[in-house]
């Protein structure tokens with residue numbers, strides 16, 4: 001009998017699967033803040049809502065977090081609405097204090113938000129996932145803990161616009177409507193924003209414990225924050241001085257980047273000033289249309305404390321309040337601690353100016369030097385005298401060479417009849433022509449930093465009106481397409497690059513909380 005062929009088993013080869021599709025609930029949660037002492041937060045679940053609907057999911061951000069954006073479905077919706085809890089979540093409202101318009105408030109805290117946890121994203125970056133508008137907490141005071149669709153849409157648009165402009169910011173992952181009405185000046189549709197941040201630690205978080213003279217808590221919070229955001233400060237001969245230095249640098253850079261795009265935060269209270277250096281808490285914020293250095297939008301900022309040109313100084317004011325909270329851990333000798341902290345705060349203006357001045361020269365396509373800087377300031381003078389559109393003036397400068405008629409048209413001829421501007425443009429053209437860089441390369445660089453699309457106020461309002469009055473979110477989609485790709489020409493969306501006509505202009509914004 002012939003020997004039977006022996007076959008060697010190689011076992012079963014597993015079909016390669018890509019693992020379970022990830023929804024928000026099964027991401028890699030690791031909630032470090034909730035492991036801090038209990039006095040740092042309140043453990044609280046969002047208050048469920050009656051009829052949630054998903055209005056918008058930010059697919060690219062979802063992917064970045066490790067979610068599969070194609071499975072929006074019920075599980076995600078329930079989490080975004082606060083009707084379900086992700087498996088490994090630990091839901092908390094964070095405690096903080098703050099100076100509001102300069103007035104000390106010892107306890108603010110998350111009065112209408114719940115942190116559902118921290119997720120390690122695809123790149124190992126730790127991100128807070130927070131629901132804003134999720135119901136009352138210990139910190140709600142007189143508020144209802146809810147948000148309405150208008151401010152939620154505004155925050156979604158502006159934060160995503162800022163991210164696309166490469167400005168550090170909290171992000172927006174999703175908008176849901178709650179199916180419930182919320183009482184404001186009138187009844188408005190309730191909504192919840194899912195906010196993503198590198199953390200929600202604020203100057204006000206440190207101030208909360210400073211107000212209670214709780215040195216132990218300040219030290220714990222500082223150690224935690226250094227570890228989370230500024231690990232290199234731990235190597236400094238005095239880690240808390242290194243920490244302060246890092247926050248000063250980041251804040252100076254952040255505010256200079258706001259100034260370079262004409263952004264007005266509107267409510268730079270210390271509780272709205274993040275320690276990570278991200279733009280946070282979009283309330284009555286707005287981008288300027290016509291340039292006006294002391295422009296204020298916010299209806300409650302009657303003294304112009306947070307006007308466009310006040311922002312750099314307010315940044316330092318907030319950092320000074322932050323530094324005060326660290327004095328006790330910088331050095332047990334208060335005088336020595338003060339000297340060290342002051343020395344760090346003194347680096348704020350040079351750091352701010354360096355970034356701002358380099359950025360300004362880049363905006364007009366020139367290298368950074370004193371002469372070019374003063375040329376930029378002369379342009380700003382012409383712009384403020386004519387109220388020329390901040391965004392379009394810079395964006396269209398190359399057209400002074402290539403298509404002067406279009407330049408006039410697209411900046412609404414405001415600068416055309418300005419005598420100084422005519423002189424300015426001749427000088428600028430001579431300088432550009434003298435540069436070694438080719439004209440094409442110069443224009444390319446300018447187009448990469450001077451946006452075509454910014455979230456203009458009148459357009460945001462139009463998007464909100466369509467949402468509320470007609471349940472129509474197409475204008476939102478269209479606007480997001482423009483502002484998330486702000487440097488690229490887009491013939492179909494050209495109308496969104498236009499400054500408002502006088503009758504369209506919005507002169508005031510509201511907190512709308």
Ligand code: AMP
Pocket residue numbers: 108109110111112113139140141142143144145146147271272281283511513
């Ligand atoms: P903000 O205007 O976002 O800087 O909020 C300032 C403070 O007011 C924070 O403590 C918020 O949590 C709280 N707050 C704002 N709106 C509400 C609201 N609708 N319900 C409860 N607390 C709120």
Ligand code: MG
Pocket residue numbers: 271272281
């Ligand atoms: Mg706030």
